[in-house]
Amino acid sequence: MQEGMPYRSLPKTITINLLDFILFSQDDSFHTVGQLWNPKKKQILSDDIEIHFVEIPKLVKQWHEEKVNPWENAFVR
Numbered sequence: 197m198q199e200g201m202p203y204r205s206l207p208k209t210i211t212i213n214l215l216d217f218i219l220f221s222q223d224d225s226f227h228t229v230g231q232l233w234n235p236k237k238k239q240i241l242s243d244d245i246e247i248h249f250v251e252i253p254k255l256v257k258q259w260h261e262e263k264v265n266p267w268e269n270a271f272v273r
Contacts, residue, residue, distance in 0.1 A: 210247075211245075215250065215252060217251070231246060
C-alpha cells in the first residue's frame with residue numbers, strides 16, 4: 197500500500213491464532229472463526245477481517261477420544 201491509496205484496496209486479512217490454552221470453554225469445537233460484529237445493528241462490519249482460533253488442548257483431547265483423525269482431516273493434520 198502506498199500513501200494516499202484508499203483502504204478499500206487492501207486485501208482481506210486473516211489471522212490464525214494457535215492457542216495452548218482454552219479460550220472458549222463454553223464450546224467444544226477446537227476451531228472458532230470470528231468477524232467484526234455490530235451488536236446494535238446485528239450486522240457484520242467488514243468481510244475483510246477474519247479471525248481464527250485453534251485451541252490445541254481441545255484438538256488433542258478430541259484426537260485422543262478419536263473424534264478427529266489427522267489421517268482423514270487435512271485441517272487437523
